[in-house]
Amino acid sequence: MASSSSHIQPKSSVLIVGAGPAGGLLAYLLAKEGIAVTLIERHSDFSRVFRGEGLMPSGQEMFRQAGLWQQFDALPHSTFQDTEIFYKKKLLARQSFSFAQDTLSPRFVSQPHMLEMLVSECHKFKNFSFIKGVRVTKPLYDTANPHRITGVEIKDKDGTHVTKADYVFATDGRSSVMRKQAGLETPHNPESFDIIWCKLPMPDFLGTDTEKKSVRVYFGNGHLGFFIPSYDMLQIGWIIRKGSYKNFKKRGIEGWIKEMSRHVSDDMAAHLQMHSEDFVQPFLLDVVCDFYEDWSVPGMTLLGDAAHPMSPVGGQGINIALRDAVVAANHFIPLLKTAAKASRLDRAAIDFATERSTEVRAIQKLQHRPPRILLGKGIWLDILVLGIQAMQKTGLNKLVFKNFRFENTPFSKGITEVKLKKFR
Numbered sequence: 001m002a003s004s005s006s007h008i009q010p011k012s013s014v015l016i017v018g019a020g021p022a023g024g025l026l027a028y029l030l031a032k033e034g035i036a037v038t039l040i041e042r043h044s045d046f047s048r049v050f051r052g053e054g055l056m057p058s059g060q061e062m063f064r065q066a067g068l069w070q071q072f073d074a075l076p077h078s079t080f081q082d083t084e085i086f087y088k089k090k091l092l093a094r095q096s097f098s099f100a101q102d103t104l105s106p107r108f109v110s111q112p113h114m115l116e117m118l119v120s121e122c123h124k125f126k127n128f129s130f131i132k133g134v135r136v137t138k139p140l141y142d143t144a145n146p147h148r149i150t151g152v153e154i155k156d157k158d159g160t161h162v163t164k165a166d167y168v169f170a171t172d173g174r175s176s177v178m179r180k181q182a183g184l185e186t187p188h189n190p191e192s193f194d195i196i197w198c199k200l201p202m203p204d205f206l207g208t209d210t211e212k213k214s215v216r217v218y219f220g221n222g223h224l225g226f227f228i229p230s231y232d233m234l235q236i237g238w239i240i241r242k243g244s245y246k247n248f249k250k251r252g253i254e255g256w257i258k259e260m261s262r263h264v265s266d267d268m269a270a271h272l273q274m275h276s277e278d279f280v281q282p283f284l285l286d287v288v289c290d291f292y293e294d295w296s297v298p299g300m301t302l303l304g305d306a307a308h309p310m311s312p313v314g315g316q317g318i319n320i321a322l323r324d325a326v327v328a329a330n331h332f333i334p335l336l337k338t339a340a341k342a343s344r345l346d347r348a349a350i351d352f353a354t355e356r357s358t359e360v361r362a363i364q365k366l367q368h369r370p371p372r373i374l375l376g377k378g379i380w381l382d383i384l385v386l387g388i389q390a391m392q393k394t395g396l397n398k399l400v401f402k403n404f405r406f407e408n409t410p411f412s413k414g415i416t417e418v419k420l421k422k423f424r
């Protein structure tokens with residue numbers, strides 16, 4: 001790469017900043033249509049960052065539409081049969097997830113493998129290039145039109161470089177530098193909770209068949225924890241009130257295990273204690289659920305978490321990012337293929353944001369609710385639990401939930417129709 005402030009010859013008409021699910025799928029869809037794409041990723045190794053792994057049918061469907069189903073299906077994954085919900089250590093309910101044969105079911109998919117698969121599929125096109133291990137620091141503005149973004153500045157071990165393109169997509173995630181530098185940052189709303197995340201060996205009591213495992217949810221006394229049998233290990237997401245992480249750090253891993261053990265069932269508590277030495281690097285995830293008012297400036301649009309950071313609730317962020325990529329492809333491909341005028345690209349960015357806002361806003365609204373209810377300590381939570389128990393005793397729950405099918409919920413199938421267009 002050329003040294004400080006020199007200009008790299010543009011290799012592409014499109015730059016995509018960030019190779020997460022949004023950037024990776026968008027790169028593939030554009031490259032497949034012959035558009036010259038440069039994808040830039042800060043990390044040189046996908047496995048080094050934490051990434052959520054739950055993928056709902058609404059996201060998986062995007063791989064099917066992109067013609068990547070076989071590759072996606074071959075990735076390491078697990079599916080689950082039911083969710084066991086525990087209240088104050090005791091089993092409260094078991095919700096089974098029966099899916100019709102021809103429908104997709106939620107799965108936990110290795111994110112590093114998924115992103116590597118997307119990039120390797122992109123490499124099949126000569127018009128694609130991937131720059132990894134470099135950090136994009138800011139947008140580059142047109143000298144003739146200082147309001148228009150025409151590239152990015154990147155930093156690597158050799159210094160600062162610039163690279164130009166006809167259009168820039170910022171898919172650099174929740175803390176997007178491109179968003180900030182382009183002046184699209186607005187005050188944001190952190191959620192009231194954070195998550196401590198870690199992995200440990202899988203217990204047999206959650207099922208030994210990778211296709212038929214049980215997810216466990218523990219709540220009560222102001223605590224909420226998810227125990228998810230992933231494709232390789234058991235993942236724990238332990239919800240804590242925002243700002244309380246320093247208390248956990250003070251107590252150390254042993255203190256945390258002790259604390260969790262007080263709120264989970266006996267079999268899980270024994271498993272935690274038995275594997276106290278095997279916890280894989282617990283770390284704090286700062287949770288936000290945000291929606292930026294403007295997703296574009298001339299020459300650049302945001303998508304995925306860069307436009308609307310998603311909470312982990314309901315495993316929605318990856319799905320939404322993949323669906324953003326498909327809708328962006330629908331709006332931009334016809335224009336990029338015909339080298340349309342800049343003003344038409346800017347119009348497409350606004351149409352894209354308008355189309356995606358409906359689903360993103362509605363899903364985020366649904367994401368806000370469950371933690372607020374389940375983390376509660378008040379009498380209303382006890383009343384709710386008593387109501388559920390009474391329904392179970394009388395069999396009323398079977399009647400009430402007779403027609404409930406997870407596959408018909410917005411978390412499973414999405415809210416708006418997202419269909420990849422055919423391009424000629």
Ligand SMILES: Cc1cc2nc3c(=O)[nH]c(=O)nc-3n(C[C@H](O)[C@H](O)[C@H](O)COP(=O)(O)OP(=O)(O)OC[C@H]3O[C@@H](n4cnc5c(N)ncnc54)[C@H](O)[C@@H]3O)c2cc1C
Nearest residue numbers: 018020021022042052053054136173304305312315317318
């Ligand atoms: C605790 C937690 C658990 C979650 N679990 C789930 C789940 O199970 N299922 C689900 O669907 N969603 C989950 N989510 C949400 C999900 O992770 C995100 O919504 C999703 O990854 C967004 O995809 P994206 O492509 O927009 O951004 P990201 O996945 O964040 O990708 C952005 C990419 O840009 C790169 N990048 C960033 N800055 C730069 C830069 N300056 N230069 C170059 N590259 C850069 C990053 O390295 C990264 O690869 C979870 C979120 C959290 C916090």
